[in-house]
Amino acid sequence: MDKKLKTNVLMIGKSGVGKSSLLNYIFGLELEKTGTGRPVTAEGLYQHAYDCGAAFTINLYDTWGLEANQAERWQDLIMTEVKRHDCNHIAEWFHTIIYVFSAKSARIEGFEKAIIRELIDQGNRVMTVLSHCDLPNVDGAIHEMEAIIEDLGIYRRNIVRACSVTKKLLGGLESEPFGMEDIIHNIRENLWQSICLKVPGNVLTHAQLLLENWRNDVYDYIEETVTVFNASSQSTVNRINDYAGHSVEVIYEAISQYGEEKMAEAITYYCQLVDQLNALAGERTGKPEWGRFTDFDFSRDRVDMVCELLANLVVGLIPLAIFFLPSINRDNRVQEFKDGIDASYNRMLETLTHETQKLGVQLLQMQAE
Numbered sequence: 001m002d003k004k005l006k007t008n009v010l011m012i013g014k015s016g017v018g019k020s021s022l023l024n025y026i027f028g029l030e031l032e033k034t035g036t037g038r039p040v041t042a043e044g045l046y047q048h049a050y051d052c053g054a055a056f057t058i059n060l061y062d063t064w065g066l067e068a069n070q071a072e073r074w075q076d077l078i079m080t081e082v083k084r085h086d087c088n089h090i091a092e093w094f095h096t097i098i099y100v101f102s103a104k105s106a107r108i109e110g111f112e113k114a115i116i117r118e119l120i121d122q123g124n125r126v127m128t129v130l131s132h133c134d135l136p137n138v139d140g141a142i143h144e145m146e147a148i149i150e151d152l153g154i155y156r157r158n159i160v161r162a163c164s165v166t167k168k169l170l171g172g173l174e175s176e177p178f179g180m181e182d183i184i185h186n187i188r189e190n191l192w193q194s195i196c197l198k199v200p201g202n203v204l205t206h207a208q209l210l211l212e213n214w215r216n217d218v219y220d221y222i223e224e225t226v227t228v229f230n231a232s233s234q235s236t237v238n239r240i241n242d243y244a245g246h247s248v249e250v251i252y253e254a255i256s257q258y259g260e261e262k263m264a265e266a267i268t269y270y271c272q273l274v275d276q277l278n279a280l281a282g283e284r285t286g287k288p289e290w291g292r293f294t295d296f297d298f299s300r301d302r303v304d305m306v307c308e309l310l311a312n313l314v315v316g317l318i319p320l321a322i323f324f325l326p327s328i329n330r331d332n333r334v335q336e337f338k339d340g341i342d343a344s345y346n347r348m349l350e351t352l353t354h355e356t357q358k359l360g361v362q363l364l365q366m367q368a369e
Helices: 019-027 068-085 112-122 141-150 179-224 236-285 291-296 302-312 332-368
Strands: 005-012 045-051 056-061 098-102 127-131 159-161
Touching: 005 019, 005 068, 005 236, 005 291, 019 056, 019 098, 019 127, 019 179, 045 068, 056 068, 056 098, 056 236, 098 112, 098 179, 127 141, 141 159, 159 179, 179 236, 179 302, 179 332
Parallel strands: 005 056, 005 098, 098 127, 127 159
Antiparallel strands: 045 056
């Protein structure tokens, strides 16, 4: 079984903006010829797998041929692939989405704005990199482009100025590449923020499915239990309450266990990826590790802290007692029972929604600790 750690990187940008040199600068990847690699689609989205040592592989998805004259097709291609990767398993996510613009062209086209807006609207963390920022007389263009990108909803820290190659200057001097440190730092931070948003959302989706199954199961129990002879009996009410209460406690335990497993999986993956990024950064800069990363270090023992938060997620969610008005008619009585179960379901789902949102905020706050 393949035990290698893999990370998925989506690199978006028109031809000529410097994607190849940027990837070589960040990860030390010598990109293959444009249009090679495994075609993800038949129309210009390509996947390249690069082995970075024995333990780490970077899967790069490159938008080859992205141009304005096919804007709608490109937007559909990108969003389809992003949604395909947005699943329950963190290893399948796009851990890094980088949109590259060239300060030399000084232009952000309308279709590119639309792609960024949709990526953000779908809950993705997008980093923009302005390449060729070492060129003379581009300061004005850089400021204008940064203002446009911020208006699209990209945080300032996710707008990185970069130069990917060493260049000869007048007088025999050389310009040094820059931007790598900010890019790798943002990769780490954006992935953690994605975890904070996606994992609680995934827990909620799973919880909703379990609760829907619980409601349907109790419906069936009601249909089987209530007869024309016991419809008005208090013992019938007690039996349904006991069944609903016991089965929902099993559901709560399953929700908590699922959440703990998913968060532990996410944090373990995050820590492993950070280790590999630090190693790559050291190779690219000649430094064994970067001190500025220590303020965002995430040790594996924090899994226990997160599990405690998840355990508290269902505290106070006790089954509602079901009270009914007396009724002899069996069908009316069955509907009253089902209405009571619906009320319990809606209250539990509302509480779980609130608690998972709160969990996301708590996880984000852990970043600053």
